[in-house]
Structures are given as C-alpha cells and as structure tokens.
Amino acid sequence: MDADTALRRIGYVNLPAQFEEERTEIMQAVEGVFRRGDFIGGEAVGKLELELSAYLGTPHVVTLNSGTDALSLAMKALGIGPGDEVITPPNSFVASTASIVAVGATPVFADVLPDQNIDPAAVEAVVTPRTKAIMPVHLTGRMADMNPLMKIADKHSLAVIEDSAQSVGSTYDGRMSGTIGTFGCFSAHPLKNLNAAGDAGFVVTADAELAARIRRLRNHGLINRSDVSEWGTVSRLDTLQAEVLRIRLRHLPSVILRRRRNATQYRQELAGVPLFIPPCRDIEFNTFHTFVVQTDRRNELQKFLATKGIETTIHYPVPIHLQPAAAHLGHRRGAFAVTERQAEEILTLPVNQFLSEFDISYICSSIREYFA
Numbered sequence: 001m002d003a004d005t006a007l008r009r010i011g012y013v014n015l016p017a018q019f020e021e022e023r024t025e026i027m028q029a030v031e032g033v034f035r036r037g038d039f040i041g042g043e044a045v046g047k048l049e050l051e052l053s054a055y056l057g058t059p060h061v062v063t064l065n066s067g068t069d070a071l072s073l074a075m076k077a078l079g080i081g082p083g084d085e086v087i088t089p090p091n092s093f094v095a096s097t098a099s100i101v102a103v104g105a106t107p108v109f110a111d112v113l114p115d116q117n118i119d120p121a122a123v124e125a126v127v128t129p130r131t132k133a134i135m136p137v138h139l140t141g142r143m144a145d146m147n148p149l150m151k152i153a154d155k156h157s158l159a160v161i162e163d164s165a166q167s168v169g170s171t172y173d174g175r176m177s178g179t180i181g182t183f184g185c186f187s188a189h190p191l192k193n194l195n196a197a198g199d200a201g202f203v204v205t206a207d208a209e210l211a212a213r214i215r216r217l218r219n220h221g222l223i224n225r226s227d228v229s230e231w232g233t234v235s236r237l238d239t240l241q242a243e244v245l246r247i248r249l250r251h252l253p254s255v256i257l258r259r260r261r262n263a264t265q266y267r268q269e270l271a272g273v274p275l276f277i278p279p280c281r282d283i284e285f286n287t288f289h290t291f292v293v294q295t296d297r298r299n300e301l302q303k304f305l306a307t308k309g310i311e312t313t314i315h316y317p318v319p320i321h322l323q324p325a326a327a328h329l330g331h332r333r334g335a336f337a338v339t340e341r342q343a344e345e346i347l348t349l350p351v352n353q354f355l356s357e358f359d360i361s362y363i364c365s366s367i368r369e370y371f372a
C-alpha cells in the first residue's frame with residue numbers, strides 16, 4: 001500500500017469535481033441571469049422544460065421547486081385527498097410517503113422484491129375501493145416492474161404516479177422512467193444524477209390538462225396576473241437553477257455512461273464475493289443513482305471500509321412504516337418483512353462518475369479483504 005492509498009478518501013459524491021468540469025459554462029450562465037435580473041420565470045425555465053421534454057420523449061414538463069412538490073402536486077392535480085388511498089413501498093426516501101400524507105390521503109404500503117422495488121403481487125393484494133393511485137418508486141436507478149403494475153392500474157382504473165427521483169434517464173421495456181404512468185415525478189436535488197445547485201424538481205405527463213393545472217398550482221393558482229381559479233402554492237423553479245440544469249442535462253448522458261461503467265466493474269470484480277447484488281434484467285436500462293449491495297454482515301463491512309477511507313451510506317436505515325411519524329398508520333415490526341430485512345443488510349457503495357477504474361478496484365479489493 002503506497003502513501004496515496006493509505007490516505008485515500010472515496011466519497012459518495014464529488015460535487016467540487018463536478019463544478020471543475022463545468023466551471024466556465026456555469027459561471028457564464030449565472031452571470032447572464034444576474035445581468036438580466038430574470039430570477040423568476042426567466043426564459044431559461046421554458047427552455048429547460050422543452051429540453052427535458054425532448055430528452056424524455058414526453059409532451060409536457062413542468063419544472064418545480066422539488067421532487068416532493070412534484071409528487072404532491074401530481075396528486076393534487078388528480079384531486080387525490082382525504083379518504084383516498086395511494087399504494088407505495090415502505091423502503092423509499094421518506095418524501096414519497098410524506099407527499100401522500102401532505103395532500104391528506106392515506107399511504108398504503110406494499111412490500112418489495114429482492115431488487116428493492118415494489119412487488120406487483122403485493123400491490124394487487126392491498127387494492128380497495130378507496131385506492132386512487134399506485135406510486136411505485138424506481139429506487140437506486142432501477143425501474144420497478146412497470147408492465148404488471150400498469151395492468152393492475154388499468155384493471156382497477158387507478159392513476160400511476162412514478163416516483164422517478166432516482167431514475168432520470170433509466171428505461172424499462174424501451175420507455176423512459178416517468179413516461180409510463182399518469183405522471184413521472186423527478187427531483188434535481190444536488191445528490192441526484194441530474195442535479196441543481198439547490199432544491200429543484202419537475203413533473204412530466206402526457207395529459208395537457210393535468211400539466212396546465214400543475215402550472216397554475218405552482219404559481220398561486222393564478223390563471224393570469226390577477227385571477228385565481230383555485231388555491232395554489234409557490235413551487236416555481238428559479239431561473240438560476242434552470243440555467244444550471246440546462247448545462248447539466250447536456251452532460252447527463254456522459255454521467256450515466258460513467259456510472260454504468262463503474263457498476264459493470266463492480267459486478268466483474270465482486271463476482272464470487274458473498275454479497276447479494278440484484279441482477280440486471282434484459283428489460284431495463286439502469287442509471288445507478290446508487291449501487292447497493294446486501295449482506296448480513298453489513299455493519300461490520302461498513303466499519304471496515306471506513307478504515308480504508310471508503311465512504312458508504314445506507315439508503316435507507318429505517319423503513320418508513322416504522323418511523324415515529326408513521327405511528328398513526330399502526331404498522332408493527334414484521335409487517336413488511338423484505339423491506340425490514342433489507343434495511344439491515346443494504347449498503348450503498350460509491351458509484352459517482354468521478355471515480356476512476358483504480359478507485360473501484362481499490363473498493364473491490366477492500367471488500368474481498370474483508371470477506372477473506
């Protein structure tokens with residue numbers, strides 16, 4: 001081990017390195033916004049919406065303040081509220097469930113498959129006459145099994161709200177994440193693959209009326225300068241963030257390519273190591289928002305890797321149904337066995353686009369060393 005290796009620090013993300021790659025473009029764009037002073041509703045916002053629309057191949061994109069707002073405004077636009085149920089997995093980032101509660105509806109959980117995504121059979125089992133929508137979460141960059149989910153939705157006339165926060169650019173059966181259901185909801189939080197310099201999100205839909213309603217809801221419910229058709233909120237994307245996202249959208253294919261390359265190297269170099277890594281299905285194109293492995297020796301492995309200068313994380317350590325905030329839903333430990341077991345066994349390895357082949361090899365040999 002040379003001195004460099006001994007001091008090696010490998011992080012989950014590398015935002016300073018990202019800035020170095022695009023410094024000139026970003027600084028020019030930021031200066032442009034300050035010169036024009038079009039901080040709210042500038043031209044860049046509309047341009048970004050068109051560019052996202054072209055990239056995703058969907059007719060309507062409405063940019064918003066966050067991915068959480070994308071989820072809750074999608075439900076508001078559908079008229080989902082008190083008395084309605086929305087089916088979602090309990091192993092997501094808390095925002096998916098929180099958005100359901102925010103509109104006054106009831107989250108109903110369905111357990112997940114070994115690949116961490118919602119189990120269509122579990123969804124079908126909890127449909128009731130009050131169910132209004134299914135909210136699958138495409139966790140880790142891998143899309144949920146949409147064909148059976150869409151069949152269930154059709155059969156029971158349910159809306160499908162894709163939580164695509166972790167899967168921009170991912171595809172399933174040749175279709176882009178977010179474009180299969182009624183709505184696709186995206187986050188452009190700094191830690192996502194397409195990331196702003198602060199909070200940001202957007203919602204996509206093929207339905208012009210629903211898109212128009214969300215455009216009103218994001219801007220106080222205003223239909224023109226002075227008339228309000230319904231009570232809205234403020235969830236507009238800042239022009240500065242739109243400029244940043246326009247630049248980063250151009251870089252996104254390269255970001256995805258580099259993350260996929262890292263994931264392939266992990267698979268090759270970790271072959272034979274006693275870790276569960278969900279296999280890639282032919283039907284999917286995974287963008288690796290995270291690279292998650294599973295082992296019943298997770299906590300020790302995480303500590304060992306930390307001594308090697310390798311930062312790992314857990315997405316997510318506490319299942320949503322066991323959060324103190326979810327107490328009113330009345331779920332006990334044991335209710336969603338797969339999710340609960342995964343919460344104890346999952347470990348997220350760094351997969352960001354700035355890692356070198358050498359970095360990934362170093363992580364893999366450290367993992368091999370642990371299991372040896």
Ligand SMILES: *Cc1c(COP(=O)(O)O)cnc(C)c1O
Nearest residue numbers: 066067068093095096165187189
């Ligand atoms: C990040 C994330 C969100 C929320 O996005 P924000 O932009 O932070 O509001 C929602 N769902 C999932 C699965 C996420 O990872």
